[in-house]
Amino acid sequence: MEGTHMNRTPTPTDTVSTDTASADASGGSRWEELVTAALLGTARRTPSGIPAGREAPTALLDAAAVETVRRRAGMRPGRAAARVEPAPADPRPLLPPAAARRLAMLLADRPGTGGGSGGRRGSAPDLMELLPQWLATANRRGFAPRPEALPSLLDAARGRTDLRPAVLAFAGPRALWLARLNADWRFALRSTPGGGAALPGPGEPDRIRELWEEGLFAERVALLSGIRARDATAARELLATTWATERAEDRLMFLDSLRTGLHAADEPFLERALADRSRNVRATAAELLSALPGSALAGRMAERAQSCVAVDHTQGTPTIAVEAPHECDPGMERDGVLPKAPAGRGERSWWLGQLVEAAPLGTWSRRLGGRTPEEIVALPVADDWQGELHAAWCRAAVRQRDPSWSRALLGVPAAPEAGGPGAVSLAERAKLLGTLGAAERADWVAGFIAVHGLSEAFQLLGVCTVPWSGPLGRAVVDALNIARDAGSYPWSFSGVMGLAERCLDPSEAPHLETLTAIPDEPENAAPGAGSYWAESFQRLVTTLRLRAAMQRELEEE
Amino acid sequence: MTQQGVRWTADQVLALAPDAASRKAGSKLGAAGPWSEAGSTDEGTVWGLCRGSGSRPYRTVIDIADSTGPAYKCSCPSRKFPCKHALGLLLLWAGEDGTVPRGQVPDWAEEWTEARKKRADDKRAASAAGSPASGDPEAARRRAERRAEHITAGAAELEQRLADLLRGGLATAEQAGYGLWEETAARMVDAQASGLAARVRELGAIPSSGPGWPVRLLEECALLHLLDQGWLRRERLPDGLAATVRSRIGLTGSADGPPVRDHWLVLAQYDTSDSRLTTRRIWLHGAESARPVLLLSYGAAGRAPELALPVGLALDAEVSAYPGAGQLRAALGEQFTPPAPTTIRPPGVSVAQAAARYGEALRDDPWLDSHPVTLGRVIPTPDGDTWQLADADGELALPLTPAALSGSGLWRLVALSGGTPVTVFGECGHRGFTPLTAWPEGPGEAVSLC
Known part of the structure; x- marks a missing residue:
């Protein structure tokens, strides 16, 4: 082995284990000669320089061993490829450590990341279902993720389109930077107008005009909605500049974005749209006007x-x-x-x-x-x-x-x-409830459940603000308790149970402890229902405690 | 250093899980709900009662300060090790939300820790009193001699097969397929040369490994030949190299090097498995000695090896090296503190220095595929279909190994870097660089990439 260190043989390093064109003529051609002889067999091709008394195959192996170690020891780094532009800075504060650990746990529960836990849910909480709530709180608090969590976040959003907006908002600029490097995450660029480039601000009229006139449809919709949210008049005026030349489908979408911030000053524009060539545009304009x-x-x-x-x-x-x-x-x-x-x-x-x-x-x-x-x-x-x-x-x-x-x-x-x-159908009632204040809505649904039970409550619960108010939470828990005492199986209420896990106020957990015991089975009860109910309530309590911990961790500085 | 209040991270706990299903099941139990009477001590004992589907709760107790890594005991019937209850309890403990307060070890947990302590003491006393009598030394010597004779016969036979292959040409190996090599490997197992058998088995896979296979096959045949020759002439080799040859052949010595006490930073832990065995590799870095050390631990197929050390923690412990020049393998001896978070980081080198380190390591052990190295200030950079680690302050770069490109670790590394310099620990060898752990440029925890 002596001398290998001194005689470094430069070898190509892009794929260090294969030899193509070596810079060192003597070392490279020697190795190539050995490879050729080995491929054909020494019976057909004898390599040069065989010492006396050594059989050709053995001599070939001797020489190849020396060359192999020589080549490996002489390995040198290659030339660096063109650098990628560094990811834009994320000014938000990093997640507190406990919250970062919690996120890792929630993401580890993603389907496909672990063995089959399908089927019965048991008493353990459904962690993936808590992710939306966790993301909403983290986004409200304005935290940034630890960069190493970004791949799992992007993978989670890839599998669940409903999570994408919240995940991408939380993941921030570095996630879009990453998405440009990995084809699996292209959806992130699509979901973010302009591939993550920030929309022009109010002080950039030239950029606004340029994007409005030359941007892709999705970018233009995003631009218009963005401006409408902060300056309703400016958005309408921007739309009016190109209204006559837009295609009918586009006019419909643009008109729809005026729903936000609709006010009396929009009337003349909408009145003109009542004479539009497209019937759908006319109908939408009429609908908007009737809301004024x-x-x-x-x-x-x-x-x-x-x-x-x-x-x-x-x-x-x-x-x-x-x-x-x-x-x-x-x-x-x-x-x-x-x-x-x-x-x-x-x-x-x-x-x-x-x-x-x-x-x-x-x-x-x-x-x-x-x-x-x-x-x-x-x-x-x-x-x-x-x-x-x-x-x-x-x-x-x-x-x-x-x-x-x-x-x-x-x-x-x-x-x-x-x-x-x-x-008045359930769906219409749910919509009517949506026009009421949060407290009144919750009280109404609580009153409804107290009299009519849970079988028709799912849709109505869906429009209530999370976490549920005290009276609403108690009404749901009482109704579940009544359903249990009536001897039915808990999975008849799995939809409401799932909602309760996500929406009950975590501070209710202590009141629920007594429900987690396995009750004596009443005579007419479904067999085994008692222990399934205990399990369901146990999962409810565990989930509430988990949510309380999640909130606490995100409130830390 | 004091252990007061130092707890692990969820990632470090989850790294102990034997498989993905356990990781998931454990995560779910990492919340206060099913647990009661949980507690911990600063000496590293953690316990709790977990309500399961039965009427009596499971009793779970963990000793994280055990000298062979965390030890677990749970009254559940699971054969997973550690079971989901142990993982859940550790997660709860790591969560530090007050559900696992410091406290007095309950009797049922103490019974177990005491029994363990006693067993460990007995073992230490036994080893201090000399190795257990295993027959007379004369018989042992004769057994070793007989084994050496078997190996010599195997090595000679292997030399013959290699010569036949080279005489007929490597092109024939493509047609011969696995069968030829499996049979030869079985003969090497018979010859009690497990190291030779493993290398022979790998030869069988090379012809189907894609473009450039003749070069790789010749390299591996030549190194196998070198190992045969080393064995056949071991009496004439320097002691260190002879020991390396013995260990490469499959005659593992005992870890009888002098114990080295240091603060050992756990750099990386990863498992590889074949149909029979799960092999766990744990890389340590000595804060004072600056020594890299490899701990190996084995488990039956599908089961996690017992030794587990969470990446990023450091422990005050003794290790003893196995024999052989350039051999980094050691055995973990006495552990003076449980693994705890640390700010120690291994010092980094440039990519040119890393390549040179591997070259130098080949002088002691020419069969070495890679060498542990920490790269300082490198930037993960895409290079066509592959990636490389490029010096932030230079023009040079090391390619990543093909294996490193396929895992999720690459993307964690790229995300951590964001196009700016990071410190990366990994294995640098002739196939390229395999990143295992990375640190951000500024303050921040170690991020495991494997």
Whole structure:
């Protein structure tokens, strides 16, 4: 081995174990000669320089051993490739250590990262389901992840599109830098307009104009929505500059972004859009105008609707009489009323529904004898028009975000017909609840559950603010407890249980401890249900404690 | 150094898991819910009761300060080691949210720790009193001689096979396939030369390893020939090299080097496995001695080896080297403190120095595939389809090994760097550099890449 250190043989280092063209002529050609002889066999090709008394194959191996060690010992680094531009700085403070550990644990629970735990959920919390909440808190607190966690974060977002916005917001600029280097993470560049380049700020009119006129569609939508959020008028004016030349599909999308920050000053622009070539654009413009109670369109619709609905005092009790429109005239059509009814619906009721939906709700009190929304909703409706009329008012209350009408239409949660006269479906109730304040919403749903139980509560719980208020949380837990005592299996309530794990206030955990014991089985209970319930409650308590720990860790400095 | 209040990170705990399923199951138990009466001492005992599906909770106790790495005891029926309860309890303990307070060891846990301590003391006393009598030394010598004769016969036979191969040409090896080599490997096992058998088995895979295979096959045949020749002439070799040859052949000596006490930083831990055995490699770096040390630990196929040291921690302990020139393997002796977080980092070298280190290491052990090196101020840089580690302050770079390109470690390394310099520990060899652990330029914990 002597001398190998002194006689460094430069060898190609891009793939250090193979020999292509060596710079050192003598060393390189010697090795090549050996390789050729070895490939063909010494029976056919004898390498040069075989010492006397040594058989050719052995001599070849001797020489190859020396060359191999010589080549390896002489290995040198190669030339560095072009450097990548360093990742942009992330000014946010790093996650506190405990929170970083928690994130690692949540990400380790990703499906596909561990052995099969599918099937029954047991008493352990579903960590992946806590990730959205964790991300929301971390984003609200403005923390940055540790860089080494970025690959797992990106992989998690790759598998679950619903997580992408929150993950990418949390992952920050370095994640986009990484995504440019790994094809698996290209989605991050797609989901972020401009491939992560920041949108122009208010002080950059030239960049705004350039991006608006030359950007890709997704970039333009992002730009318009961004500006609309901070300066509604500027966004509308920007849109107006190119409105006439945009394609119909694009006009529709751009118009839709005016929903944010809609105000009276938008009316002239929207009125012009009522004459658009595209029917969908016209319909959207009409819808937006009808959400502006002071608009001319709203006034026209109010007039039309009022002519169809009146209080009839000729009966013993005041009753609402409905006279649906007999035709859909061009004026109505111009204001967005669709003339053709879907299959199975009468034309006249179809038109009535659209008129009432678009008429400002404030007009009804005047029209119907100064009554409050509650009083109006309570009035009997003649000739089976109640369903049609109330459904249209529901849509109007949601569109105009009118809490007093929503309240009236929802009614008392304990009412036997489950909180809403007539055709008010669960989905509509959920939407009506959305117009109320968080506390009122929670109280209403709590009242609903207290009377009607959990079987129809899932959708309503979904619109409640997280964490659930005290009364709502207690109503859910009481209802679960009642369901258990009734002897049913917990998986009939797995949807609500899952929601409770994610939405109950963690401070409720101590009150739930007693439920985690395995109860004596009542006579008529499903066999084994008791221990499954104990397990479910145990998972609920464990998850709540985990969430409390998560919150605490993210509140640390 | 005091151990007061020093706990591990979740990653370090999860690194103890025998497989991914345990890691997942353990994570789920790392929350207060199912645990009660949990506690820990500064001496490294952690215990707790975990409610499972049965009526009685499982009793879990862990001794993290044991001299052979953390030791576990759990009353659950799981055959995983450590079980999910032990992992969950350690996670809870690492979480430091007050659910595992410092406290008095309960009787049931103390029984176990005391029994362990006694066994360890007995063992130490026994080894101090000399190796257990295993027959008379004369018989042992005769056994060793017989084994050497077997190996010599095996080496001679292998030389013959290599000569036949070279006479007929390597091109024939492509057609012969695995069969030929498996049979030869089996003959080497018969000859009690496990090191030769393993090398022979690897030869069988080379012809199907892609472009350039004749060069690699010739290299490995030549080194195998070199090892045969070294064995056949071992009497004429210097002592150190002869010991290296013996260990490469498969005659592992005992770790009888003088104990070296140091603060050992755990640089990396990773497992490789074949159909029979899981091999765990743990790299240590001596803070004072600046020595690199390799600890090996084995487990049956599919089971995690017992010794586990979390990356990034340091422990005050003694290690004893195995014989052989250039051999970095050592055995962990007495442990004076449990592994604890540290700010020690190994000093880094340039990529040119790293390549030179490997070259120098070949002087003591020409069969060496790679050598442990810490690179300072390097930037992971894409180079076509591959990646390299480029000197931040120079023009030179080392390519990553093909194996290093396929794992998730590469992306953790790239993310940590973000295009700026990092310190990287890994194995530098003729196939390139395999990164195992990295540190950010500024303050920050070690990030395991394997």
